[in-house]
Every structure is written in C-alpha cells, then in structure tokens.
Amino acid sequence: MRFFPVRRATTEALIVLIFLLIFVFFFLPTVPVHFEDARSFLPFPEAVEFCGDLRWNVYPHRQNHRKIYDLVLASSELDWLDIRINEFHHHVDYFVIVESTHTFTGSDKPLHVKESLGSFDKFRHQIIHHVLADENLEFNTTWDREEFQRNAMFDQTFPSLTGPQKPNHGDVIMVSDMDVIPRPSTLIALRNCDFPRLLTLSSQLYYYSFEWLHKGPAWPHPQATFYDGNQTIRPIPLRDIGQWNTKTPPDAIIMNSAWHCGSCFPKVNDVVNKIQSFSHTEYNKPQFVDRSEIVRRVRQGLDLFDRESEKYHHVPGNKDVPEYIQANPDQFGYLLSRQQPNANFEDYVVT
Numbered sequence: 001m002r003f004f005p006v007r008r009a010t011t012e013a014l015i016v017l018i019f020l021l022i023f024v025f026f027f028l029p030t031v032p033v034h035f036e037d038a039r040s041f042l043p044f045p046e047a048v049e050f051c052g053d054l055r056w057n058v059y060p061h062r063q064n065h066r067k068i069y070d071l072v073l074a075s076s077e078l079d080w081l082d083i084r085i086n087e088f089h090h091h092v093d094y095f096v097i098v099e100s101t102h103t104f105t106g107s108d109k110p111l112h113v114k115e116s117l118g119s120f121d122k123f124r125h126q127i128i129h130h131v132l133a134d135e136n137l138e139f140n141t142t143w144d145r146e147e148f149q150r151n152a153m154f155d156q157t158f159p160s161l162t163g164p165q166k167p168n169h170g171d172v173i174m175v176s177d178m179d180v181i182p183r184p185s186t187l188i189a190l191r192n193c194d195f196p197r198l199l200t201l202s203s204q205l206y207y208y209s210f211e212w213l214h215k216g217p218a219w220p221h222p223q224a225t226f227y228d229g230n231q232t233i234r235p236i237p238l239r240d241i242g243q244w245n246t247k248t249p250p251d252a253i254i255m256n257s258a259w260h261c262g263s264c265f266p267k268v269n270d271v272v273n274k275i276q277s278f279s280h281t282e283y284n285k286p287q288f289v290d291r292s293e294i295v296r297r298v299r300q301g302l303d304l305f306d307r308e309s310e311k312y313h314h315v316p317g318n319k320d321v322p323e324y325i326q327a328n329p330d331q332f333g334y335l336l337s338r339q340q341p342n343a344n345f346e347d348y349v350v351t
Contacts, residue, residue, distance in 0.1 A: 038090045038184075041066070042192050051193035055251040059194045061170055066191055067093040068172040069227075071153040071235065074099040074113045076273065079266060079332070080178045081113065085123050087324045091187035093126065094165060098153045100132035103277035104146045106139070128165060130157050142281055150175075150235045158232075167227040174201075175235045176222035179261050181322045186257040190224055198233060199224040200242040200253040203260040208298045209338045210261060210321045212312040219260045259322060263304065266334050267347040268294055271304070291348065298343040 042050060047058045059066060070092045074081065085095060099113050111131060120127060132152050139145040153175065158167060167173075172190045174182070180203055189195070201222050205214035223242040225233045233241075242248075265271050272289045283305045287293065294304065303310040318336075325332045334344035341350040 038188070039065075039068075039093060039191070042188065047192045050188065054189060054193060054195075054254065056189075056193040056195055059170070059192055064168065064170075066171060067167065068174065068187060068191055069094050069096050069167065071096045071173065071175050072098070072178050073149055073153065074178060075103070075109070075277070076112045076270065077178045077265075078112060078116055078119075080264075081116075081120075083322060083324050083332070084178065084181060085120060085126075087181055087322045088184060088187055089123055089126060091184060091191075094128050095123075095126055096128045096130070096153060096157055098130045098132055098149070098157065100134060100149055102134065102145070104142045104149070105277050105281060106142070106145065107277060109277070128157060128161070132156065142278075147236045150239065153235050154232065155234065158227075169227060169229065171227040172224060173227055173232065174222055174224045175238050176258075177260070179264060180219075180222055180258050181260075182222070182258040183256075186254060189254065195224070195226075196249075196252045197225055197228075198238060198241055198252060200248060201257040202253055202255045203258040204256055204320075206259065206261045207263055207303075207310075207312055208261075208301070209264055209335050209344075210259070210318045210325075211315050211337060211339075212301045213315050213318075215311040215313050216309070218255065221260070222258065259320075261335065263298075264335055266345065268345045269347055271298075275304070295343045295345060295348055298338050298345075299340075301338075 041047060041059075041062050044058065044062070051058050068091065070084075070088075072084070072095070074097050081097070089095075097113055099111055101108060101111065103109050113129060114131060117124065117127070117129060130152075132149060133156060134145075134148065134152075137148070139148065154173070161167060174190065176182070182201060186201055190199075200220055201224060203219040203221060205219040206212055207214060220243045221239065223238045225238055263271055263274065265274070268291045271294050272291070275289050276284050288305055296302070297304055301312040301314055303312075316337075316339075319326070321336070325335055329336060334346070338344055342348045
C-alpha cells in the first residue's frame with residue numbers, strides 16, 4: 001500500500017505528458033516559426049539548389065541573420081512607396097528612405113514621405129527615414145546634385161545606425177528607385193546566395209502602366225552589393241558600373257529580376273513635376289509639359305519626348321505585375337490600363 005502514491009503520481013505525470021504532446025503537435029504548428037519567415041534562410045538543401053541555378057554558392061555565414069537593406073530616394077511617389085512596402089516587407093529587413101527638400105534641379109519640394117509616415121505605422125519598425133542634409137551646398141550641375149543625393153542613401157544613414165539596425169559584414173544592400181519593384185525570388189536569392197560584390201538586377205521596363213512594355217534592352221537596374229565597412233561600394237559607383245559595364249559576367253546579373261514602371265503616375269501633374277524636376281533638363285520644354293499632349297501620348301503608348309529609339313509594345317490585360325497591385329485594382333487602376341479617355345489620370349477631365 002505504501003507504493004500506491006508513487007504509482008498515482010506516475011499516472012498523473014503520464015496524463016500531463018500526454019496532454020503536453022497533444023498541445024505540441026496540434027497547436028504549435030499553427031504558430032509561425034522562424035524557418036518559415038521569408039527573412040530567414042532557406043533550408044540548406046533548398047538553398048543549394050536555388051543558388052546553384054544562378055551559378056552561385058550558398059551564403060556561408062548562415063549562423064548569423066543576414067539583413068537586407070532597401071535604399072531608395074523619395075520624391076512624391078507615395079503610391080509606389082505603398083506598393084513597395086506592402087509587396088516585400090516580409091522579405092526586407094529595413095527600408096532606407098531618403099528625401100530632400102530640393103529636387104535634382106534645386107527647386108524646393110515638400111517632404112512628402114515625412115508628412116505621410118503615419119500612413120505606414122504598421123511598418124514603422126522597418127522604415128529608416130532620413131531627411132537629406134544638403135543646406136548651403138553648391139552643385140555645378142543637376143547631375144552633381146543627383147549623385148550627392150544618391151550617395152547620401154549610404155553616407156548619411158549607415159554610419160549612425162545602432163542596435164538591430166546596425167549593419168554587419170555581408171548584409172545585403174540594394175540600391176534602387178521607388179518605381180522599381182524586385183521580384184520575391186530576387187530577394188530570396190540576395191539573402192541566401194553568395195553573390196558577386198557588384199550585382200545587376202536587370203528589370204522589365206514598362207512606361208505609363210504595365211500595359212506598355214519597352215521594346216529594346218532591359219533596364220540595367222537596380223544594383224546590389226554587401227556591407228563591407230569602409231570598403232562598401234557606394235550607391236553611385238555601384239549604379240554606374242552596373243549600368244555601363246558591357247562585359248558584365250553572367251553570374252553578376254539576374255535577368256528579369258524586377259519590374260520598372262517609368263512615368264507611372266496617378267496624376268498628369270505628377271508627370272509635369274517629374275519633367276520639371278529631374279536631371280534631364282533638356283526635356284523641360286513647353287511641348288512636353290502640355291497636359292492634353294501628355295494624356296494623348298500615354299493613351300497611345302508614344303514617347304513623351306519624341307525619342308525615336310523609345311518604342312513600346314502594348315500588353316493589354318498583363319498579369320505579370322506585382323501581387324499587391326493585382327490585389328488592389330481599384331486603387332491602382334492607372335497602373336493596369338491607360339485606355340480610358342483621360343488615360344486614367346485622376347486630375348484630368350475630358351471635355
């Protein structure tokens with residue numbers, strides 16, 4: 001009889017263990033786990049196959065988390081910021097967004113992103129926003145100002161990052177534009193693979209919307225590299241080498257790695273503002289900022305600046321578009337079709 005309490009205790013322990021096992025196998029799998037997070041590495045066998053298809057080895061330092069930083073300059077493209085963050089926030093660790101109080105031509109401009117950060121509260125922990133420090137600086141050309149602003153995406157942000165935001169050797173740095181959206185597979189490759197120090201992410205180039213595909217070479221941007229302290233390749237050298245190097249080896253470029261939608265704006269005024277503020281000042285002419293003429297050209301897929309080399313192929317009902325745009329056609333209808341009489345510009349009324 002004196003052994004009964006021991007048997008009873010053993011029975012109770014078994015019952016507790018059984019309930020614990022039931023909980024583990026039937027409830028815990030419903031909770032997201034680390035290896036299922038897109039910001040984690042692929043299982044090693046999958047990574048070997050995935051990276052091998054790109055002629056690369058697997059990134060060797062898998063014992064440490066490898067962060068991805070997405071660097072962009074912001075002007076007034078809040079729709080594109082919305083698309084960008086929602087499209088791949090689960091792949092990117094930090095969005096480094098830099099904006100200036102001046103356009104490339106030196107005109108004053110509002111800080112649109114700073115004024116709208118409240119709209120992105122859900123992702124605020126992933127956003128590193130910086131207002132460019134360029135007061136009292138003189139620039140000889142618009143291109144000099146643009147180069148300064150692009151380099152500032154690294155020069156004026158990375159040295160001051162601390163805590164979880166602080167970069168480690170090997171972390172991924174992607175230098176892009178707001179209207180260039182990398183494909184998810186591209187971001188998986190950047191995190192998992194041991195890619196070259198200078199990598200070009202060649203993009204499908206569209207104009208006005210995703211129904212006008214550019215005829216000719218792909219867009220040779222964005223670029224990616226990895227953090228290497230003071231030896232990190234800065235944005236302008238990274239971008240220029242990637243654009244102009246005609247001897248790029250096959251393993252230093254990923255074809256069709258992103259979507260680029262140039263001059264894809266919801267308002268005619270946005271098109272006019274771009275023409276008046278970007279570095280190509282030779283296009284800032286009365287005939288190119290005429291609102292009705294802009295609408296006509298966008299509807300018909302004609303180049304805004306009469307460039308003979310710029311031709312576009314009509315792709316009606318194109319399904320190869322970012323997922324977030326597909327899921328929100330009412331919000332982004334102008335990115336899907338320009339065939340309406342007003343070319344789907346919200347600030348233009350046909351009379």
